[in-house]
Amino acid sequence: MKGILSVSAAALSGVALVGLTAISPAQAEDTITAASWGGAYTASQREAYYKPAAKEIDMTVLEDEWGGTLAEIRVQVDTGEYKWHVIDGESGTAMAGCDEGVLAELDWDMLGGQDRFLPGAAHDCAVGTISWATIYAYNGDTFSGDNAPTTMADFFDTETYPGKRGLYAGSPAASIEMALVADGVPTGEVYSYLEENEDEALDRAFAKLDSIRDDIIWWETGAMAPQLLADGEVAMTTAWNGRIYNAVVNEGKNFVIVWDGQIIDYDLWFIPAGHPEYDLGMKFIEYASRPEVMARQSQYISYGPTTNEAAELIDPDILQHLPTAPANLSNAMWSDTIWWADHEEELTERFQVWRSQ
Numbered sequence: 001m002k003g004i005l006s007v008s009a010a011a012l013s014g015v016a017l018v019g020l021t022a023i024s025p026a027q028a029e030d031t032i033t034a035a036s037w038g039g040a041y042t043a044s045q046r047e048a049y050y051k052p053a054a055k056e057i058d059m060t061v062l063e064d065e066w067g068g069t070l071a072e073i074r075v076q077v078d079t080g081e082y083k084w085h086v087i088d089g090e091s092g093t094a095m096a097g098c099d100e101g102v103l104a105e106l107d108w109d110m111l112g113g114q115d116r117f118l119p120g121a122a123h124d125c126a127v128g129t130i131s132w133a134t135i136y137a138y139n140g141d142t143f144s145g146d147n148a149p150t151t152m153a154d155f156f157d158t159e160t161y162p163g164k165r166g167l168y169a170g171s172p173a174a175s176i177e178m179a180l181v182a183d184g185v186p187t188g189e190v191y192s193y194l195e196e197n198e199d200e201a202l203d204r205a206f207a208k209l210d211s212i213r214d215d216i217i218w219w220e221t222g223a224m225a226p227q228l229l230a231d232g233e234v235a236m237t238t239a240w241n242g243r244i245y246n247a248v249v250n251e252g253k254n255f256v257i258v259w260d261g262q263i264i265d266y267d268l269w270f271i272p273a274g275h276p277e278y279d280l281g282m283k284f285i286e287y288a289s290r291p292e293v294m295a296r297q298s299q300y301i302s303y304g305p306t307t308n309e310a311a312e313l314i315d316p317d318i319l320q321h322l323p324t325a326p327a328n329l330s331n332a333m334w335s336d337t338i339w340w341a342d343h344e345e346e347l348t349e350r351f352q353v354w355r356s357q
Contacts, residue, residue, distance in 0.1 A: 029058045029059070030057075030058060030059040030060070030280055030283065031059070031060040031061075031062065032059065032060075032061055032062070032085035032086065032277070032280050032281065032284055033061075033062040033063075033064055033083060033084050033085055034050070034061050034062070034063060034064070034084065034085065034086045034087070034088070034284070035064045035065065035066040035083070035084040035086070035087045035088065036063065036064075036065065036066070036087075036088040037065065037066075037068075037088065038065040040246075040301065041301060042063060042065070043300070044297050044300035044301035045088070045297065046063070047296070047297075047299075047300050048293065048294075048296040048297035048299070048300060049061070049284075049287070049288050049293065049296075049297070050063065052293070052296075053284065053287060056287070056293075057283065057284075057287050059280075059283065059284060059287075061284070064083065064084060066084070066087065066089075068089060068090065068093060069093075070093060070096060070097050070100065070102060073087065073097060073102050073103070073272050074100075074102050076272050077102045077272050077273050077274055080274070082272055082275050082276070082277075084272065085271065085275060085277055085280055085281040085284065086269050086270070086271055086281045086284055086285060087269070087270050087271070087272070088129060088267050088268070088269060089126075089267065089268060089270060090265070090266075090267060090268075091120070091123075091126075091265055091266050091267075091268060091335070091337040092337050092340060092341055092344070094123055094125060094126035094268045094270050095123060095126075095337055095338065095341055096341060097125065097270065098123060098124055098125035098126065098270075101273055102272065102273050103125040103126065103270045103271065103272065103273055104125060104270075104271045104272065104273045104274070104275065104278055104281075105124050105125050106124070106125060106126070106127060106270075106271070106282065106285065107282050108122075110282055110285075110286045111127060111285070111286060111289055112289075116307050116309070117306050117307055118131065118266075118306050118307065118308070118324070119334060120266060120334050120335075120337070121266050121268070121306040121307075123268070125270055125271075126268035126269065126270040127268055127269055127270075127285060127289060127306075128266040128267070128268050128306030129266075129267050129268060129269050129288060129289075129294070129297075129306060130266065130267045130297065130301075130303035130304065130305070130306065131264050131265070131266055131303060131304040131305070131306055131322075131323050131324050132240060132241060132242060132264070132265060132266075132267065132303045132304075132323060133240070133241045133259075133262040133263060133264045133265070133323035133332070134168075134173075134174040134178075134238060134239070134240060134241075134262065134263045134265075135238070135239060135240075135241050135244070135257050135258060135259060135262045135323075136152070136155050136178070136236055136237060136238045136239065136257075136258050137225075137226075137229065137236065137237060137239055137244045137255050137256060137257045137258065138161075138229070138235060138236040138255070138256055138258070139229050139230075139232075139235070139253075139254060139255060139256075140254035140255065140256045141254050142163070142235055143161065143235070143256075148256065149161050149236065149258060150258060150260060151182075151258070151260045151261070152178055152181045152182045152258075152260050152261035153181075153182045153183075153184075154258075155178070155182060155236055155238075155258070156179070156182040156183075156208060156211060156212055158212055158215050161235065161236070162235065163215070163234065163235020163236065164215050164216070164217045164233060164234040164235060165212050165215050165216055165217070165234055165235070165236055165237065166216075166217050166218075166219050166224075166225055166228045166229070166233075166234040166236065166237025166238060166239070167216050167217075167218060167219070167237075167238055168218070168219060168220075168225075168238055169218035169219065169220050169355065170220060171344070171348060171351070172344075172347045172348060172350070172351035173263075173335070173340055173344070174238060174263050174335075175205075175209060175238070175351070176194075176202070176205045176347070177190050177205075177261075177263055177333065177335075178238065178261055178263070179204075179205040179206075179208035179209050180193065180194075180201065180204065180205050180208070181261040181333075182208055182261075183204060183205075183207075183208045185201075187261060187331050187332065187333040188333070190333060191333075191336040191339050194339060194343075195339065202347070202350075206350075206354060209354070217233055217234050217237075218355070219237065219239075222239075222240050222243045223243065225237045225238065225239035225240070225243055225244075226239060226243050226244055226246070226247040226253065226255065229247075229253070229255055230247065230251075230253060241257060241262070241302060241303075241323055242301060242302045242303055244257050245257075245302035245321055246302075249302075259323075259327075259328040259329075259330075259331075259332070260330075260331045261331055261332070261333070262323060262328065262331075262332045262333075263332075263333055263334075263335050264323050264324070264332055264333070264334050264335065265334070265335040265337070266306060267303075269284075269285045269288065269289075271285070289307075291305075291307060291309035291310040291312075291313055292310075292313060294306070294307065294310040295310040295311070295313040295314050298314050298318050298319075298322060299315075299318065302318075302321045302322060303322065303323070304322035304323050304324035304325070305324070311324060
C-alpha cells in the first residue's frame with residue numbers, strides 16, 4: 001500500500017505494534033490474524049475494524065505485518081502452514097495471486113455482489129478496502145493565488161513554475177501516465193493509447209519526462225516526498241496523497257494537493273487459498289465491507305472507501321480530503337492493473353536505464 005500515513009493522535013495515542021498483537025484483552029469466540037502494512041495504516045485499521053470486531057461480531061483480530069510479496073503467501077499455501085486468515089494487499093498482487101491460484105475466490109453472495117464496489121475494486125479473489133492516489137503537491141509558501149499550479153501540465157512547466165520536481169524512483173507507474181496527461185492525452189484515453197499505440201505512447205511519455213530531466217529529484221520512500229517539499233529541495237513533488245495530508249494535518253505544513261490527473265488505486269482484502277478457516281476470513285471481510293464499518297477508517301487516515309454507500313456516511317469535512325471525493329474526481333483516472341501486470345517488468349527496466357543515463 002502506497003504510503004503509511006497520519007492517524008488522529010488523540011484517537012491512537014498509546015497504541016503500538018510489537019510483533020503479533022492482540023486487539024482485545026478479552027478473547028472473543030472467533031480469532032483470526034490479519035496481515036497488513038504496519039505503522040499508522042494498521043493503526044487506522046485497528047480503530048476502524050479490529051477493536052470494534054470484538055464487540056460487534058465476537059471476533060478477536062491479531063495483527064501481523066507483511067512485505068507485500070506473493071512469495072510470503074505462496075509458502076503458506078504450499079506447506080499448509082497458514083499464518084494469516086486475511087491479508088491487506090495491492091491490486092497487482094491480488095490479480096497475480098488469483099491467476100496463480102494462491103488466493104481463494106471470495107464468497108460474493110456474502111458481500112452483496114461485485115457491483116456494490118467502485119470500478120476496479122472487486123475481483124474474484126479480492127475486495128477493495130481503501131482507495132489511495134498518486135497526486136502531486138506544492139508548497140503554498142512558494143506558489144499561491146493566481147500563481148498556483150492547477151493542472152498536470154503545470155507540473156511539467158518549469159518556466160512558469162520554476163523549481164525542482166520530485167518523482168518516485170521505484171517504479172515507472174504514475175510517472176508514465178502523468179507525463180502523457182501533461183502532454184495532452186485525456187485521462188480517459190491514457191490506457192487505450194498505451195494499448196493501441198504502445199511504442200508511440202511510451203516514447204511520448206519519456207520525451208515529456210526528458211523535458212524536466214535536469215530538474216528531477218528522486219524520492220524512494222513515501223516519507224521522502226513531503227520531506228523534499230519541507231526542506232525546499234523541490235517546488236513540487238508527486239506523492240501518495242496520505243503523506244501530504246499527514247504533513248498538513250499533523251505537522252502544520254502549508255502543502256497543497258493538486259488532484260487534477262490523480263491516479264487512483266486500491267488496497268484489497270484477500271484470503272490464502274486452501275485456508276482451513278476460510279469461513280472466518282470471509283466473516284471478517286464481510287464485516288469490514290459493511291458501509292458503516294468501512295466509513296470509519298477515514299476518520300483515522302485520509303484514504304477513501306471503495307463503495308459509494310460508505311462514502312455517503314463520511315463527514316464532508318473529511319470527504320473533501322479523500323481521492324474519491326466528487327470534487328476530486330473531475331479529471332482522475334484509475335490505475336489499470338491489468339495493463340501494468342503485462343508491462344511492469346519491461347517498463348521498469350527501461351525506466352531505470354533512462355534514470356541512470
